[in-house]
Amino acid sequence: MTTLKGKDILHGNQFSKKDIDGIIKVASGLEKELKKKDSLNLLKGKILATLFYEPSTRTRLSFETAMQRLGGGIISMGSVESSSVAKGETLADTVRTVSQYADVIVIRHPRTGSAKEAAEAVSIPVINAGDGTGQHPTQALLDIYTIRKEMGSLKNLTIAMVGDLKNGRTVHALAEILSLFGARLYLVSPDSLRMPAEITSHLKARGIGIVETGDMMQGAVASDLVYMTRVQKERFSDLSEYERVKGSYIINEEFLKRLRKKITILHPLPRVDEINPEVDGYAGAAYFRQVRNGVFVRMALLAMIFGER
Ligand code: CP
Numbered sequence: 001m002t003t004l005k006g007k008d009i010l011h012g013n014q015f016s017k018k019d020i021d022g023i024i025k026v027a028s029g030l031e032k033e034l035k036k037k038d039s040l041n042l043l044k045g046k047i048l049a050t051l052f053y054e055p056s057t058r059t060r061l062s063f064e065t066a067m068q069r070l071g072g073g074i075i076s077m078g079s080v081e082s083s084s085v086a087k088g089e090t091l092a093d094t095v096r097t098v099s100q101y102a103d104v105i106v107i108r109h110p111r112t113g114s115a116k117e118a119a120e121a122v123s124i125p126v127i128n129a130g131d132g133t134g135q136h137p138t139q140a141l142l143d144i145y146t147i148r149k150e151m152g153s154l155k156n157l158t159i160a161m162v163g164d165l166k167n168g169r170t171v172h173a174l175a176e177i178l179s180l181f182g183a184r185l186y187l188v189s190p191d192s193l194r195m196p197a198e199i200t201s202h203l204k205a206r207g208i209g210i211v212e213t214g215d216m217m218q219g220a221v222a223s224d225l226v227y228m229t230r231v232q233k234e235r236f237s238d239l240s241e242y243e244r245v246k247g248s249y250i251i252n253e254e255f256l257k258r259l260r261k262k263i264t265i266l267h268p269l270p271r272v273d274e275i276n277p278e279v280d281g282y283a284g285a286a287y288f289r290q291v292r293n294g295v296f297v298r299m300a301l302l303a304m305i306f307g308e309r
Contacts, residue, residue: 004304008119009127012137012173013202017180020144026309027145027293027300034069034296042308043072049102050076051094051118052129053085053109058269058291059129059139063106066298070308075102092121099124104305107131125305133167133235139268140173142297143227146290150264151224154178160186160219162249163229163274165195170268171229172199184209186219190245193231216249217258225264226251228274252276266290 004019015023033040048067050060064074077083077098085094091114098105099122107118108129115128115135130136148154159178161171165187175185175195185203187195187210194212203210213219220226228251236242250273251265267275267287279285303309 003307004301005307006125007305008115008125009137009301009305010115010119011128011135012140012176014137015141015177015180020141020177020180023141023297023300023304024145024148026304027296029309030299030303031293031296034299039069039071041071042303043067043070043306046072046104046306047102048072048074048302049098049105050074050129051098051105051107051109052077053080053107053114054130056108056129058294059108059136060106062291062294063127063129063138063298063302065295066302069295070299070302072302091118095121095126098122104302127301127305130169132169133172133232134169135173136169136268137173138298138301139170139294140177141301142290142294143170143174143266143268144177145297146266146286146293147225147264149293150266150286150289154181154183156182157225158184158186158223160188160216160223160226161195161229162188162216162219162226164193164231164235165189165229166193167232167235168229168268171195171227174227175199175203179203179206179208182208185211186223187212188214188216188219188249190214190248192241193245217255220255220259220263221261223263225266228265228267228271230267230270230272230274247273250274250276251279253278256282 052060067074095118104125106127106129107115110132112132112134115131119126165171231246233242264284
């Protein structure tokens with residue numbers, strides 16, 4: 001049995017295939033238990049702290065939901081402006097302080113590597129909820145759980161990742177995890193937003209088939225699943241470059257008609273205009289089911305970190 005007891009969750013490449021299988025199994029069990037009762041008492045008395053230095057809806061609220069469904073408590077730093085970060089407190093001092101109150105810290109921060117830095121400053125587990133353009137491992141885990149549920153298996157899949165592959169921390173972490181299962185990947189992006197070379201070279205070293213292209217139709221035709229991402233305006237220093245590439249890829253009814261086959265569509269959300277809401281009723285549009293799965297997967301991670309699963 002895999003064990004995450006006492007561990008930090010920092011990077012997509014920290015997991016083995018056995019770890020992923022274990023997390024999926026625990027999340028699936030908790031999902032079934034939640035059908036019978038609203039709350040489990042696994043983490044009664046434990047406290048989770050959320051430190052979000054960047055905006056979030058899903059990640060923060062689903063961690064807070066997960067902890068409360070497990071019977072634990074939550075504290076939140078609130079916005080950067082309302083905390084002592086605004087007075088110039090360092091990340092290390094903030095997390096050291098919060099570790100005096102909480103048993104686990106969930107952190108989102110604009111700087112790549114910040115979650116690791118936080119983990120090195122404290123003795124309690126730290127979970128990376130997104131570090132700049134680096135990694136978002138818990139999103140990748142809920143994505144892999146969703147893919148397993150929607151597709152029935154993680155074997156022999158071809159997946160198109162579309163959009164801002166340079167800045168998208170969710171695709172960085174997900175590609176690392178998918179490579180454990182031998183998935184073939186179409187990496188679809190404008191030339192200026194290609195997947196970082198350090199990730200593609202790691203995927204190639206693991207023997208993963210990769211096609212890098214600017215053509216979404218080419219990727220979608222060849223794939224079982226399309227993972228759409230938003231072009232991340234907040235990461236561009238040159239807004240004219242953002243204006244040039246935004247709207248490069250849009251899934252709408254017209255695109256699905258031209259595709260002429262059923263496809264599963266995921267998106268970490270939030271979306272801007274890359275998936276038209278007219279697609280939301282399409283049977284393969286799984287992105288709101290994906291949101292819900294985030295609670296089960298984050299419950300599994302917390303239960304495992306505290307040695308309760
Ligand atoms: N997918 C995701 O990270 O969403 P939020 O930014 O709303 O947390």
